[in-house]
Amino acid sequence: MKEKILTNVRIIDPSQKMDEIGNIVIDEKGKIKSIGKKSGASKSAEKIDLKGLVAIPGLVDMKAFVGEPGFEYKENFRTLSQAALAGGVTSIVTMPNTKPIIDNVSMVDFIIRRGRDKAKVNLFPCASITRQKEGNQMTEFGLLKARGIIGFSDVNKTIQNTELMSRIMNYASDIDVLIMQHAEDYELARNSCINQSEVATRLGLQGVSDIAEKIIIERDLSLLSEYPCRYHINQISSKNSLNVIKKNKSNGIKFSTGVSINNLSLNQNDIGEFRTFLKLSPPLRSEEDRLSLIEGIKNDLIDVIVSDHLPEDEESKRLPFAQAATGSIGIETLLSLSLELYHNESLPLEKIITCLTINPAKILKINKGTLKEGSDADICIFDLEKPWVVKAEELKSKSKNTAIENKRLQGKVKMTLLQGEVAYSN
Amino acid sequence: MATAKKVSAIKNTPKHLLGIQNLSVLEAKEILTEAKSFIKLNRGSSKKLDVLRGKTQINLFFEPSTRTQSSFDLAGKRLGADVMTMNMGNSALKKGETLIDTAMTLNAMHPDIIVIRHQDSGAPNLLSQKVNCTVINAGDGRREHPTQALLDALTIINRKDSVEGLKIAICGDILHSRVARSNIYLMNMLGAEVNVIAPKTLMPTGIDNLGVKSFTDMKKGLDGCDIVMMLRLQNERMQGSFLPSKREYYEFFGLTPEKLKFAKKDALLMHPGPMNRGVEIDTKLADDINVSLVKEQVELGVAVRMACLKLYCK
Numbered sequence: 239m240k241e242k243i244l245t246n247v248r249i250i251d252p253s254q255k256m257d258e259i260g261n262i263v264i265d266e267k268g269k270i271k272s273i274g275k276k277s278g279a280s281k282s283a284e285k286i287d288l289k290g291l292v293a294i295p296g297l298v299d300m301k302a303f304v305g306e307p308g309f310e311y312k313e314n315f316r317t318l319s320q321a322a323l324a325g326g327v328t329s330i331v332t333m334p335n336t337k338p339i340i341d342n343v344s345m346v347d348f349i350i351r352r353g354r355d356k357a358k359v360n361l362f363p364c365a366s367i368t369r370q371k372e373g374n375q376m377t378e379f380g381l382l383k384a385r386g387i388i389g390f391s392d393v394n395k396t397i398q399n400t401e402l403m404s405r406i407m408n409y410a411s412d413i414d415v416l417i418m419q420h421a422e423d424y425e426l427a428r429n430s431c432i433n434q435s436e437v438a439t440r441l442g443l444q445g446v447s448d449i450a451e452k453i454i455i456e457r458d459l460s461l462l463s464e465y466p467c468r469y470h471i472n473q474i475s476s477k478n479s480l481n482v483i484k485k486n487k488s489n490g491i492k493f494s495t496g497v498s499i500n501n502l503s504l505n506q507n508d509i510g511e512f513r514t515f516l517k518l519s520p521p522l523r524s525e526e527d528r529l530s531l532i533e534g535i536k537n538d539l540i541d542v543i544v545s546d547h548l549p550e551d552e553e554s555k556r557l558p559f560a561q562a563a564t565g566s567i568g569i570e571t572l573l574s575l576s577l578e579l580y581h582n583e584s585l586p587l588e589k590i591i592t593c594l595t596i597n598p599a600k601i602l603k604i605n606k607g608t609l610k611e612g613s614d615a616d617i618c619i620f621d622l623e624k625p626w627v628v629k630a631e632e633l634k635s636k637s638k639n640t641a642i643e644n645k646r647l648q649g650k651v652k653m654t655l656l657q658g659e660v661a662y663s664n
Numbered sequence: 665m666a667t668a669k670k671v672s673a674i675k676n677t678p679k680h681l682l683g684i685q686n687l688s689v690l691e692a693k694e695i696l697t698e699a700k701s702f703i704k705l706n707r708g709s710s711k712k713l714d715v716l717r718g719k720t721q722i723n724l725f726f727e728p729s730t731r732t733q734s735s736f737d738l739a740g741k742r743l744g745a746d747v748m749t750m751n752m753g754n755s756a757l758k759k760g761e762t763l764i765d766t767a768m769t770l771n772a773m774h775p776d777i778i779v780i781r782h783q784d785s786g787a788p789n790l791l792s793q794k795v796n797c798t799v800i801n802a803g804d805g806r807r808e809h810p811t812q813a814l815l816d817a818l819t820i821i822n823r824k825d826s827v828e829g830l831k832i833a834i835c836g837d838i839l840h841s842r843v844a845r846s847n848i849y850l851m852n853m854l855g856a857e858v859n860v861i862a863p864k865t866l867m868p869t870g871i872d873n874l875g876v877k878s879f880t881d882m883k884k885g886l887d888g889c890d891i892v893m894m895l896r897l898q899n900e901r902m903q904g905s906f907l908p909s910k911r912e913y914y915e916f917f918g919l920t921p922e923k924l925k926f927a928k929k930d931a932l933l934m935h936p937g938p939m940n941r942g943v944e945i946d947t948k949l950a951d952d953i954n955v956s957l958v959k960e961q962v963e964l965g966v967a968v969r970m971a972c973l974k975l976y977c978k
Contacts, residue, residue: 425904428903428904429903434869435869435870436869436870436871436873436874437870438868438869438870439845439868439869439870439871439874440685440807440845440874441785441786441807442785442786442804442805442806442807442808442842442845443785443786443805443807445869511786511789512785512786512789512790553762556762556764556790557762557763557764557790558763558782558784558785558786558787558790558805559784559785559786560784560785560786560805561784
């Protein structure tokens with residue numbers, strides 16, 4: 239590979255508090271050689287002029303589902319990486335809710351091999367916290383970690399058993415593994431498919447109160463004060479949960495929190511008359527909740543924005559709302575939809591990018607989400623102003639269940655570099 | 665002077681009756697006016713019309729029903745339609761067919777109207793997007809039961825001339841009741857004041873925003889009411905414990921002659937049926953022809969459904 243220089247580009251890299259127009263030089267090995275105003279390259283370097291565009295570290299998405307193995311008809315490594323690169327995402331934490339579930343060492347070997355052969359992005363697989371995600375028996379944290387598992391999550395399942403949760407935390411604290419919890423009390427959430435609210439009453443659907451989320455977060459954070467481990471709440475959805483987080487953070491408890499871009503951008507009214515693509519977990523809640531989540535990002539109570547990319551085939555969604563599958567795709571629109579929060583003046587640009595790059599990298603303890611000299615040249619280059627309309631059929635995911643069909647967005651990825659190579663451009 | 669041509673508020677075919685929420689006041693009133701004209705016909709000796717001759721009506725019932733199903737059945741037949749009733753409880757669904765597949769299959773037979781009852785809220789809406797005939801909702805989950813509300817309104821109008829200005833209490837299992845929801849929308853629309861009375865665990869979130877006053881005390885809730893609508897305790901939809909016991913429920917929320925005295929002197933009693941005698945209603949009261957409109961509700965149900973079929977299948 240030849241040396242490359244990206245010129246005249248606005249570089250925003252929160253990891254080094256950089257927001258300036260300058261150059262990025264990438265060496266032959268695909269690493270950042272130098273960056274910034276004064277950066278320059280040898281004459282032989284390949285020059286790419288990016289005037290008017292913005293360069294940020296490739297996005298790190300902490301929650302995405304890849305259909306392999308078992309659900310290849312929904313998504314596979316190839317389609318997921320195409321969608322990711324088109325959205326400027328270069329590192330993906332994949333969820334273990336495949337078939338079979340990733341809960342043992344041989345599955346990890348398979349997934350890593352398969353990902354290496356088929357995917358063009360950096361994959362960081364998660365394994366389940368408990369065997370078969372059943373919430374009874376913890377998986378082999380130590381062995382799985384040694385094979386390359388980045389963290390542990392039961393995805394859409396929650397450890398209900400308090401004793402087990404305390405042991406998981408206690409055990410995890412000793413071997414430095416990341417536990418990612420989906421916060422939902424099963425009894426309170428039984429049969430629910432939407433936020434408990436007037437909307438649920440009008441639609442005649444079983445709602446779930448935000449207490450179901452809050453109660454698990456409260457429980458886990460109480461346990462965490464006793465057994466401090468690397469603990470991450472996958473996605474929160476409500477103001478009530480945020481209050482608990484605030485209280486615990488001010489008491490010095492250390493943990494991290496994520497939020498889905500859907501919960502930041504949409505609310506329960508967007509469900510309209512039974513739009514099943516907006517059936518999500520945690521559910522979309524009130525506008526008040528949405529606004530409080532934005533405040534949560536501003537005040538550093540929320541660290542990460544995820545896509546919660548969950549491809550579902552048409553058949554699973556073309557059902558009465560209560561029966562329809564949960565989730566929506568979103569990895570390709572993650573950045574553009576996040577930029578809406580900048581354009582409508584909800585959040586500063588630097589804050590949004592922090593939550594999409596360096597913050598998740600720090601939580602995962604990976605050397606990504608940064609453009610510091612010596613790091614991999616995973617770069618997302620986008621046009622901050624370009625308007626476009628989301629069309630499901632134009633998205634690269636194998637499944638087309640986007641929650642934001644026909645939405646008008648501003649800001650679109652122009653080019654994505656992976657280890658210095660142009661992996662996507664339009 | 666030229667007489668103005670009568671313009672129907674219900675336009676465009678196919679047009680669906682999915683819920684009272686989607687109706688305008690004009691549309692609701694038109695259905696009620698049309699229904700009135702059928703009351704007399706139904707009481708006469710020759711009950712057959714040919715308004716819907718040549719039309720095919722399919723009753724698609726995914727949930728067991730006695731009165732609604734037979735009412736739609738009769739209504740269609742009296743208007744001259746060919747009526748087919750399908751009880752889906754033990755049919756295609758058990759073989760794994762989805763609602764959409766069933767709908768497409770039936771659609772291929774060119775029906776003009778599909779009447780659907782389904783246990784999932786929103787199922788008629790989904791169906792209406794996939795077929796090219798009229799869809800009439802005969803009850804979906806806990807969302808809406810529009811023809812029940814319309815027949816309740818007609819029953820009230822038949823006795824009290826108008827719904828406007830009346831005070832109506834709806835008591836019982838509001839949480840699981842599609843009848844309550846449809847009635848709240850319709851009675852509000854027609855100018856009544858609506859109270860809902862239920863124990864806290866059977867009261868849905870945000871009910872006050874639907875334009876009602878909510879009470880947990882029968883005495884307060886029934887005060888000054890002209891109409892008392894009792895609802896069935898829907899045990900089949902209840903998962904887990906909502907109430908300590910039926911006995912306790914009857915004590916505080918069951919309608920007895922004593923509790924009825926909290927309402928106006930000439931207050932009338934309604935119930936969408938089927939009744940749990942001794943649970944939500946005193947058995948003698950239920951049969952008291954001076955107070956109870958239950959039989960009239962069933963009778964006028966046919967007229968209302970005839971009106972809906974006629975107006976929506978043009």
